[in-house]
Each structure stands twice: as structure tokens, then as C-alpha cells.
Amino acid sequence: MARDEDKEAGTRLDKWLWAARFFKTRSLATDAIDAGHVRIGGDRAKPARHLKVGEVLRVLTAGDEYEITVLALSDKRGPADAARQLYAETDASQQARAQRKVERALAPTFDHPDLKGRPSKKLRRQLDAFSRGDR
Template sequence: MAVEHADDKKTSGTTGPDTTRRTSDADATRATGGEGTSPEPTPTPGAGPQDVDTKIAAAVAAAEAAAPKTGETVRLDSWIWAVRLVKTRSMGATACRGGHVRVNGERVKPAYTVHVGDEVRLRGEGRERIVVVKRLIRRRVGAPVAAQCYIDNSPPPPPRAAVAPAGVRDRGAGRPTKRDRRELERLRGLFGQGNPEEQ
């Protein structure tokens, strides 16, 4: 008899802990339009300052997690790869060997030890990147985390219209003649000026 009354209470939906759980599940189902899933808050278009602060705090925490242990040093090629200035570590080492990376105005080798406050200049991909080391990390991290590891003093990239157009030839036209090469050099602004990298 007592068992029947307990079942009646559950099915009637008037009292008991099971009733509140069923009601909240039903509300969640109605709110989401699905079965048994809880409603998730929809992101607002304009994130508030608290959201930005929490994202920055999370990025800083991730950067600190990627930091070297006490007493360990960080190589230059490893650091510029970790903060996403180059795509691979071997590309960073090649850029250092080729003289495309300078630290505090001096050409350095890939094994150079980076310190906080160093100014790193990296030439590549048609522009120069100038960054000041803010945090030392050894593992590659995401772009938001990488942005917390340096101060970017780079000049803005040149507009696309300012970049010299590459010579486009018709398919099957063969190699360019001397006349074609002279016209291409005139287009690029190199005619009569020599190679700008040698100056």
C-alpha cells in the first residue's frame, strides 16, 4: 500500500525530489527543442570586458604552462617557431643562418639564447616583423597565446596594390624572351636600379 502511494506521488508531479528533476528536464527539452539536452547560452555578438579579461587570463596561463623550467634556456629558432613567427623550427634556423633574423641589431645563430626584453627583427614573406620578447616559451602555442608572449612593433603590411604583380604568361607560351624579361623588370621597378637586396 505504501509503495502504491509513493508511485502515485511520482506520477502526479506534486511533491518529492524526483518531481523537481523531471520538471527541470522538461523545461530544458522545451527550451532547446531537443530531448534531454540542457540549454547552452548563446554567445553574444559583442563580448563584454569580463569575457575579454578571462580570455587574456587563459592565454597568459597557457603561455606560462609552455614556459621553460627554472634554469633552462630557450633557443632563438625555437622561440620564433613557438610564437608563430615562422611555420617550422627548421625554417627559423634557416632564417637565422641566412641573416634574416637579428636580435638587438646583431645577426645571431639559431642556438642564440633569447632573454626577456630582447628585440627580434625577422625579415620574410615580403615584410619585416619587429617584436620585443615578453615571455619565454618552448612549445608552439595558439595565436592568441602567442600574442601574449611578445610586444609587436612591426610596421603595417604593405597594401596589396603596392606589391608588384607577378608576370603572368599564357599557358603554353614557353620561356620568356629577353624582351619579355626587360618588360617584366620595368613593371617591377627594377630596370636600371640593380638588385635592391645587394644595396
């Protein structure tokens, strides 16, 4: 009967983040929660904490940061359309993510066409000379 009461109390946070497709695996979700990248109402959470509908989460993923409100609970991972029905992102969060996307697009990139893999002996000597200040 204790399991039935736990089911009514909510879904584990790590399972919900995995089901909502914020993280590819439950272990990645657990690691992010332990690292403090997931906050519930501004407070750090634990992976086994039971989530309830209406709670506000701030989730920092490798790609971006989201501020969301939990709309539904699920511990099963389904299609992306079903996962998007589990939460609603705040307007401020959407605007901030759009702004960061524009900033990343406008940021300069320092890709050199000849620098794929390890540097050649000649390029390594040039890099060493530059870092020493010989130029």
C-alpha cells in the first residue's frame, strides 16, 4: 500500500526529467540534479524527490536553461509531442533562450580550415613561437 501512496504523491524528479526529454538518460538527469542544475522553486532538489503538478522548475541542460511549470506527471518516456505536454515554459524563459540563440549565432567562430585533428610539426612550432612571444 505504501507504493500506492507514493504514486499519488507524484513522480520522481529524475524520471520526470527523462520522460519530459530534458535529458537522454535517467543517469544524466540524476547527475544534473546532484550537480545543482535543477531547482524547484529556487531550492536544490534530490533525484528521488516527488514532483507535483504546478511546481516551477529551473533546468540547466547542456544546450540551454529552461524555466518551466509542471502540467502533468509521467514516468514513461514517449514521443517528443507527448513530452511537450508535460510542461509549459514561461514567456520570460522563451525570450531569454531566443536571445541566447541569437547571441550564439552572432558570436565569432575561430575555426581554421587546416586545423582538423592534431597540428602538424610546422604548425606546432608556430604555436610554440607565438605563445613564447617570438612571433
